[in-house]
Amino acid sequence: MIALLLFLLLGTLLFWFIKHQYSYWNRRSFPCDPDTNIPYGCLTSVVKHEKSMGVALYDAYVKAKSPFIGIYLLFRPAVMIRDAELAHQILIQDFTSFHDRGLYLDEKRDRMSCNLFSLRGQRWRTLRQKLTPTFSSSKLKAMFHTSDDIGDKMVEHLNKILPDEGRAEVDIKDILVTYAIDIIGSVIFGLDINSFEEPKNKFRCLVRQARRNNLLMLIFLCPSVAKYLVRLGFKNKTAIGLREILKDTIEYREKHNIVRKDMLQLMMQLMNTGKIAEDDDNWSTKANTTTGEENEFTLDDIAAQGFIFYIAGQDSTSSAAAFTIFELAQNPDLLARAQNEVQEVLARHNGQLSYDALQEMPFLDLCLQETMRKYPFPFLSRECTRDYTIPGTQHVIEKGTPIVIPLLGIHRDPHYFTNPMIYDPDRFSPSNANYNPNAYMPFGAGPRHCIALRMGKINSKLGLVKILQNFDVEVMGKREIIIDNHSAGIQPKGGVKVRLSKRAKPCH
Ligand code: HEM
Structure with a gap:
């Protein structure tokens, strides 16, 4: 009987708590979705596995009309910014009121949570500032040959699996994921890996776990729950495994005085000397080059950043x-322009693909710009770090409120980009530019903003060039990518299948 009463009491309290939470925006007369679904808010379709988080937020964006709306991310009231100018105001001019992401972070007990993405305030x-030189163009130029080698291994692999004559269907996303993972394994973790030849290598197996890790979703949606789970003993096994790999590599390099021009080397330099050298020829990690700056960057910090x-x-x-x-x-005219550009530039550079040659392909830049418009990471997130009155209104966003900027919605909004579902790289051409920057x-x-913008651009362009240089590409018919329901980003359901054939005359 007592148990039943207790159960009823708890049930009533829970019901009251949820109702109260879900009246947060109405109590403040803040514009919000009139059909809010209790208890999951705008993420109901995500909980039911009907949509991905990015698409659920896109739906909320499309449904609403005002420049900003109050939404509920499970039980948390949050603000969705629908207006590009207001988003800019928040991200740039009023950054001091929105400098954190409000993700899970436990500086005292979980050093591995102290990564650049999650760190707050002055620590971030x-x-x-310390990590920025790692991504300078000169440092990236020095690392270029590593990515280039991995690109060649990708081409070798495709040449092995494709017939000499005719074509075969390939999941190009899967191939390029392997390429991108090997670049990170190599330049950030200092490993000598070839996942095309050895798909079950230690690094690949370890990071595969992270792609299935539901903790990542919790880190965004319920950082405090993530914190308690970690305190209760729930461990990020991938990060711990990566720390072991890094520890072994660092010890090996230090013992054998090995200097490799990669990011790990620069992070070791930061750990040992307190600073990354501005001199592009200085990759030394010897502590006698110390700058006298306080050195707080440890192995755990390298692992957290890695x-x-x-x-x-x-x-x-x-x-x-x-x-x-x-x-x-899907657009053979554009494909021909891209392939011609690659061919011409390589001819000018004696068939050699280099960092500089890559900079001379403006049409490919337009293509990548357009791809990242149509398929962006679906949302940016911030936390309001002090009470903020939305300019021109009486509405106040309280300190601690999560902010969501639904990039997929904004990038596919005809108000900002005409015919947004049409793939049109020329919309970004300087002579044409008909969009709201x-x-x-x-x-x-x-x-x-992304600290590795240059690195992301270079490596995606390099991967693209390697494919265009060596293969012809076709699709079976016009279609749109179907977004998988189980991800935060834009994961293509069933991969990105294209038909590849070896080019009759590879341009080198
Ligand atoms: C085409 C490739 C890439 C795209 C489209 C991309 C996109 C993004 C976006 C949208 C953000 C959030 C920015 C914001 O909240 O304002 C971000 C942040 C970040 N990205 Fe990237 N990224 C790419 C490649 C990379 C690479 C290769 C790395 C690391 C090697 C990286 C590391 C980071 C980090 C550490 C942050 C957090 C920065 C901070 O809070 O200070 N990204 N990226």
Whole structure:
């Protein structure tokens, strides 16, 4: 009897709590969705596995009309910004009121959570300043040959699996994921891997777990729940495994005085000297080059950054290249322009693909720009870090409120981009530019925009060039990518299937 009463009491309290939470926006007379679904808010279709999170947020964007609306992410009231100018105001001019993402972070007990993506306030700012030189063009240029080698291994692999004559269907996304993962394994973790030849290598198996990790979703939606789960013993096994790999590699390099021009080397330099050298020829990690700056960057910090670089880098880079191939294959005129450009530039460079040659392919840049418009990471997130009155209104966003900027909605809104579902790289050509530049944010905007923008662009372009240079591409018919329901980003359901054949005269 007592148990039953207790159960009823708890049930009533829970019901009251949920009702109260879900009246948050109405109590503040804040514009919000009149048909809010209790108890999952605009993520009901995600919980039911009917839509991906990106598409659920896109639906909320399309349904609403006002420049901003109050939404519910499960139980959390959040604000969705629908207006590109207001989004810019928040991300750039008013950054001081929105400098964090509000994701899971436990600096005291979980050092591996202290990555650049999740860190807050001054800790984030300091680390961002320290890591920025790692991604400079000169440093990336020095690392180019590693990505180039991996691109060649991808071509070798495709040459092995394709018939000499005729064509075969290939999941180009899967191929490019392997390419992007090997680049990260190599330049960030310092490994000598070839996942095309050895798909079951230690690094690949370890990171495969991370792609299935539901903790990532919790980190965004319920950071406090993620924190308690970690305190209760739930472990991020991938990050721990990656730390072990890094520890072994660092010890090996230090013991044998090995200097490799990669990001791990630069992070070791930061760990040992407190700074990444501005001199592009200085890759030394010897502590006697110390700058006298306080050195707080440890092995755990290298591992935390390595983990987030993997998460942030592999899918974005491979998607940009794979969706470009897919769209070009559907548009033979554009494909021919892209292939001609590759051919011409390589002819000028004696068939040698180099960092500089890659900079001379403006049409491919337009194609990648257009791909990242049509297939962006679907949303940007921030947390309001002090009470904020939305300019020109009386509405106040309270400190602690999550902010969602639905990029997929904005990038596919005809108000900002005419005929948004048409793949038209020329919309970005300087002579043509008929779009609202504030609405275009594939790498985010403001001080927290993607730190590896250049690296992402170079590696996706390089992957693209390798395919166009060596293979002809076709699709079976006009179609749109179907987005898988089980992801936060834009994961193509069933991969990105195209038909490839070896080019009669590869241009080298
Ligand atoms: C085409 C490839 C890429 C795209 C489209 C992309 C996109 C993005 C976007 C949209 C954000 C959020 C920005 C914001 O909130 O304003 C971001 C942040 C970030 N990205 Fe990328 N990214 C790419 C490649 C990479 C790579 C290769 C790495 C690492 C090696 C990386 C590391 C990061 C990190 C660490 C952040 C957080 C920055 C901070 O908070 O200071 N990204 N990226």
